Amino acid sequence: xxxxxxxxxxxxxxxxxxxxxxxxxxxxxxxxxxxxxxxxxxxxxxxxxxxxxxxxxxxxxxxxxxxxxxxxxxxxxxxxxxxxxxxxxxxxxxxxxxxxxxxxxxxxxxxxxxxxxxxxxxxxxxxxxxxxxxxxxxxxxxxxxxxxxxxxxxxxxxxxxxxxxxxxxxxxxxxxxxxxxxxxxxxxxxxxxxxxxxxxxxxxxxxxxxxxxxxxxxxxxxxxxxxxxxxxxxxxxxxxxxxxxxxxxxxxxxxxxxxxxxxxxxxxxxxxxxxxxxxxxxxxxxxxxxxxxxxxxxxxxxxxxxxxxxxxxxxxxxxxxxxxxxxxxxxxxxxxxxxxxxxxxxxxxxxxxxxxxxxxxxxxxxxxxxxxxxxxxxxxxx
Amino acid sequence: xxxxxxxxxxxxxxxxxxxxxxxxxxxxxxxxxxxxxxxxxxxxxxxxxxxxxxxxxxxxxxxxxxxxxxxxxxxxxxxxxxxxxxxxxxxxxxxxxxxxxxxxxxxxxxxxxxxxxxxxxxxxxxxxxxxxxxxxxxxxxxxxxxxxxxxxxxxxxxxxxxxxxxxxxxxxxxxxxxxxxxxxxxxxxxxxxxxxxxxxxxxxxxxxxxxxxxxxxxxxxxxxxxxxxxxxxxxxxxxxxxxxxxxxxxxxxxxxxxxxxxxxxxxxxxxxxx
Numbered sequence: 001x002x003x004x005x006x007x008x009x010x011x012x013x014x015x016x017x018x019x020x021x022x023x024x025x026x027x028x029x030x031x032x033x034x035x036x037x038x039x040x041x042x043x044x045x046x047x048x049x050x051x052x053x054x055x056x057x058x059x060x061x062x063x064x065x066x067x068x069x070x071x072x073x074x075x076x077x078x079x080x081x082x083x084x085x086x087x088x089x090x091x092x093x094x095x096x097x098x099x100x101x102x103x104x105x106x107x108x109x110x111x112x113x114x115x116x117x118x119x120x121x122x123x124x125x126x127x128x129x130x131x132x133x134x135x136x137x138x139x140x141x142x143x144x145x146x147x148x149x150x151x152x153x154x155x156x157x158x159x160x161x162x163x164x165x166x167x168x169x170x171x172x173x174x175x176x177x178x179x180x181x182x183x184x185x186x187x188x189x190x191x192x193x194x195x196x197x198x199x200x201x202x203x204x205x206x207x208x209x210x211x212x213x214x215x216x217x218x219x220x221x222x223x224x225x226x227x228x229x230x231x232x233x234x235x236x237x238x239x240x241x242x243x244x245x246x247x248x249x250x251x252x253x254x255x256x257x258x259x260x261x262x263x264x265x266x267x268x269x270x271x272x273x274x275x276x277x278x279x280x281x282x283x284x285x286x287x288x289x290x291x292x293x294x295x296x297x298x299x300x301x302x303x304x305x306x307x308x309x310x311x312x313x314x315x316x317x318x319x320x321x322x323x324x325x326x327x328x329x330x331x332x333x334x335x336x337x338x339x340x341x342x343x344x345x346x347x348x349x350x351x352x353x354x355x356x357x358x359x360x361x362x363x364x365x366x367x368x369x370x371x372x373x374x375x376x377x378x379x380x381x382x
Numbered sequence: 383x384x385x386x387x388x389x390x391x392x393x394x395x396x397x398x399x400x401x402x403x404x405x406x407x408x409x410x411x412x413x414x415x416x417x418x419x420x421x422x423x424x425x426x427x428x429x430x431x432x433x434x435x436x437x438x439x440x441x442x443x444x445x446x447x448x449x450x451x452x453x454x455x456x457x458x459x460x461x462x463x464x465x466x467x468x469x470x471x472x473x474x475x476x477x478x479x480x481x482x483x484x485x486x487x488x489x490x491x492x493x494x495x496x497x498x499x500x501x502x503x504x505x506x507x508x509x510x511x512x513x514x515x516x517x518x519x520x521x522x523x524x525x526x527x528x529x530x531x532x533x534x535x536x537x538x539x540x541x542x543x544x545x546x547x548x549x550x551x552x553x554x555x556x557x558x559x560x561x562x563x564x565x566x567x568x569x570x571x572x573x574x575x576x577x578x579x580x581x582x583x584x585x586x587x588x589x590x591x592x593x594x595x596x597x598x599x600x601x602x603x604x605x606x607x608x609x610x611x612x613x614x615x616x617x618x619x620x621x622x623x624x625x626x627x628x629x630x631x632x633x634x635x636x637x638x639x640x641x642x643x644x645x646x647x648x649x650x651x652x653x654x655x656x
Contacts, residue, residue, distance in 0.1 A: 002653075028467060049652030054466050054645060059492040063459040066452065066489075070431070070463025073450060078463070096453050219429045219448035219464060220471045226394075226443035228451035237396070237443050238451075 002050050006188040013151040013178040014039035017107060017171070018047060019186070020155035021079055024194060026105070027053035028078035030067035032060055032086060035119045036175040037109035040081035061086035065093040065106065072102045073227065075197075075218035077159055081107035084126050085116065087133070094168055095134030096229040098253060101208065101216065103162035103169075103197055105155070110174040110283075112360060121362025122175035124283055127338035130172050131312045137250050139257035141264060142170045142312040144282045148182035154309065160195040161264060165256050166213050172311060174334075175362060176284035209234025209249070212256055257313055265315035268307040272318070275304030277378055278326040278351065280319060280343050282308035284364060285332050291367035296374050303374060311339065316346045323347035328377050332356040332365045389414045392425055394446050399439050403591075403599025405584025408558040409505050410440045412582075413474075416568035428472045431461040433486065435478035436512045437505035437584075455485030458493045461500045469499070469642045472572065479506040479520040483541045487519070490541075494548035496641045497576040503568070504541060504579070507586035515589030523625070525594060542581050546634045551576030553633045557583040559607035560630060567632070576640040583628055 004019045011019070018040050021029075029048055031041040041057065048055040054071075058064040064080045071078040082090065087108045097104055110126045112118035117125075130142045141161055145151040154171060162169040200207065200215035200223060207214050207225055214234070217223035226236035231246040239245040257264065270293070272278065277296075281289050286307045293303045304325065306318050323329060329351050331340045337355050344353040356373050358365050392414045400406045417425065425448075430441035434454035442451035452460045457475045465473040475482075482490055482504045493500065509527055510516040516529040520541070524533040545553040552574050556564040564582055571578040585591055585602040596602040606628060613631035616624060 028463065030463065046652075049649045052649060052653065054649070056462075056466065056645070058459065058462070059488050062456065063462070063489055063492070066456045066459025067463035067466070069452075070450065070460035070465075071467045072463070073460075074464055074467035076467045092453055093456065096456075219450070220427075220468050222426055223448070224394075224425075224446055225448050226451070227449065228442060229453060230451065237394075 003189065004186055006186050009184045009186060010181055011148055011184045012039060012181050013145070013148045013173065015043055016148045016152040016184050017081070017155045017173070017178070018043035020152040021105070021159065022047060022051055023189060023192060024156045024159035025077045025196070026079050026159065027051070028068065028071035028076045029053070029055040029080065030058050030064040030071070031080045031082065032058055032064050034083045034086045036111055036178055037081045037083045037086070037107065039178070040107060040109070061089040062093065065090040068104045069093065069097055069102050072104050073219050077103070077163070079105035079107065081109065083109050083111045084113045084129070087126060087129060091133040095136060095138060097168040098134070098138045099229045100227050101166040101214070101253070103166050103216070105158045105162055105169050105171060107171045107173060109178040110172065112362065118360065118362065120175070121360070122284060122334065122364070123359060123362070124174060124285060124334040124338070125359070126172060127311060127335065130170050137254060139254045140170060140312045141165070141167060141257055142172050142310070144172050144308055144311045145177055146283055146286045146307065147177065148180065149184050150309070151177055152184050152186070156192060156194070160193065163195045163197045164213070165260070166197060166216055167256060172283070174284045176364065206234040208232055208236050209252065212252060212259070261313045261316070264310060265313050266309040267315045267318050268309060269305070269318055271302065271304035272306060272322045272325055275302045275326055277301065277303050277374055278322045278329040279303060279305040279370070280308065280322070280329055280331050280339065281305065282311060282339065285334055288332065288365050288367045288370045292370035292374060295367065295371050299375070301374065301378050308339070314342050314346065319343055319346045320348070320350070323351040326351050328352045328354055330354045330356055330370070330373055330377065332370055334358055334365065387415055387418045392417065392446055393444055396444055398444060400436065401588045403585065403587040404436070405507060405558040405582070405586070406437055406440055406505060408561055409437070409503065409564070409582045409584060412561050412565040413440070413503065413568055416565045416572065419565070420569055420572060428474060429464050429468070430474050430476065431457040431464065432476045433457040433481040434512070435481045435510070437476055437478040438481060440476045441474070455481055455489065457481065458486060458489040458500070458502065462493065462498055465499055465642065466645065469646070473500045475500055475502040477502070477504055478511065479504060479508065479541070480510045480518050483539055483544070484519050491544065491548045494545050494550040494577045494579065497549055497551060497638050498641045499575050499577070501571050501578040501580070504581045505584045506541070506581050507584045507590055509586055509590040511586040511589045515593060527593070542579065542633050545577070545579040549577065549638065550579050550634060551638055551640070552578040552635050555581040555583065555628070555630050555633065557606040557610055557628060557630065558585060559603045559610065563630070576638060
């Protein structure tokens with residue numbers, strides 16, 4: 001076993017993601033090359049065999065997520081990494097993973113879309129795809145890093161949440177965070193919290209029900225587990241005629257996420273109880289917030305912000321609290337309004353929600369642009 | 383040995399979903415008989431992957447075994463993940479022609495190219511049976527289906543020949559009129575490594591047989607019997623003569639290094655070179 005030694009590294013976001021995956025226990029990667037996610041595949045292709053794991057380039061993204069699901073049922077922690085178009089191809093299988101309660105991690109390094117868009121440029125256009133990409137009623141867990149260190153931390157968290165809740169978890173990164181280089185502190189392995197799925201005891205058979213998160217056997221262990229994406233009872237037996245069976249199953253699967261929002265939904269909140277104006281930001285765009293807030297404070301304007309480290313389930317409580325404090329909330333995004341509507345829904349009219357959008361060319365929203373928006377909004381009204 | 387054979391010990395206590403006269407019964411029976419004759423008392427050493435369609439129900443959830451019933455066409459990728467992480471298990475894929483060489487065609491070719499150690503059993507009924515008899519990649523030319531009411535205007539795909547050129551270690555075709563040969567092919571395939579492909583030409587009396595003029599399943603099986611010729615016999619026939627024939631037998635049997643061998647050699651090398 002040759003895991004990375006504790007220490008300080010100067011890494012690209014993709015490297016941080018790959019090394020964190022190995023520390024989290026990932027031993028299987030299947031992927032298909034796509035800009036700007038390819039570096040994760042390349043890094044793991046080199047590193048996984050060194051730790052006894054497997055990395056394979058499949059024929060497409062559909063095959064990649066399929067292989068990840070198969071590997072997960074052998075007990076392995078497994079992941080794939082892609083970008084918007086590949087993520088779209090994986091959506092049917094993500095629904096399958098949700099329905100069959102298959103833990104796995106899907107990294108989406110966002111680029112400009114729709115379609116082939118601008119392959120090498122940064123965007124935040126997959127926010128809603130990450131939430132609602134597959135069909136039917138489901139609840140996604142989606143994490144959003146804004147630095148290389150956080151790419152490292154949230155990759156480990158993604159594996160932990162996948163294992164704990166037996167569900168796919170999406171790490172929604174972007175071109176900037178995946179490609180930039182920053183300092184990363186790797187703590188000793190024993191300081192990392194690494195969670196593993198609960199295994200069944202001999203004789204247990206209800207791998208798809210009875211408990212909120214049922215124990216998960218691996219294939220080849222003698223449990224005779226029947227896995228299906230069709231509506232099934234707690235023993236995995238297809239049961240597609242009875243509305244009650246479907247309701248029970250799908251409500252439990254959604255409940256696994258929705259009943260634990262407080263534990264899953266992580267934010268970084270600053271000054272939200274006393275500020276005049278608020279910001280809700282995430283991912284690369286949120287990097288502009290720190291300087292903008294500091295500059296605004298120099299000018300005597302108290303700004304508070306909520307930085308979403310978890311996009312889904314949406315951290316409603318803290319955003320609502322911000323809305324109760326301030327008159328206005330600015331939502332900067334590199335898309336044409338995706339989290340904006342979620343903030344507006346959550347604010348329920350308590351605060352005016354103001355979009356600040358930029359798309360195309362991979363240009364970030366700068367601290368100056370955000371500051372200008374703050375000054376404009378404060379000057380006009382607050 | 384066959385006297386003591388009973389499918390029941392390998393099956394869950396569930397009612398099978400197939401229509402009367404369905405060829406899936408024959409294939410299920412041939413597979414379980416092969417397993418029995420190879421001395422497996424249960425299916426603990428097996429993992430079954432299947433997709434969407436009637437034949438994907440052969441293992442799932444009816445076999446008393448680990449089975450992963452995947453999405454339409456995606457059984458082979460899922461089987462890839464299973465086999466790579468658990469090389470000690472026998473991974474067997476069951477699917478129909480639509481599943482394996484329709485929507486899943488690319489996965490089929492690439493698994494054969496990689497020489498992935500799985501056995502794929504494709505039940506070819508020449509039609510999309512579960513959705514009610516639409517045209518399939520294997521539907522014979524000019525045959526009427528619900529989506530080709532004037533007759534199919536496309537040429538059918540020969541999956542066995544494709545498996546051969548793509549790189550399979552073993553590829554064979556039999557029909558439900560050849561249950562013994564089918565069983566023997568499965569036995570042979572289960573003892574081999576690498577990509578193994580068996581096509582079982584099968585009757586769908588409900589969505590296909592009726593429509594092309596067969597009154598019963600038995601009539602269709604009789605037709606399979608009368609129109610099958612062995613690979614050896616087919617040698618002197620023209621392509622035109624062969625369009626109405628089912629060529630049966632072993633199409634390839636070779637011993638290329640398998641994906642498990644090559645990928646684990648890489649892991650060994652990477653660990654030693656560090």
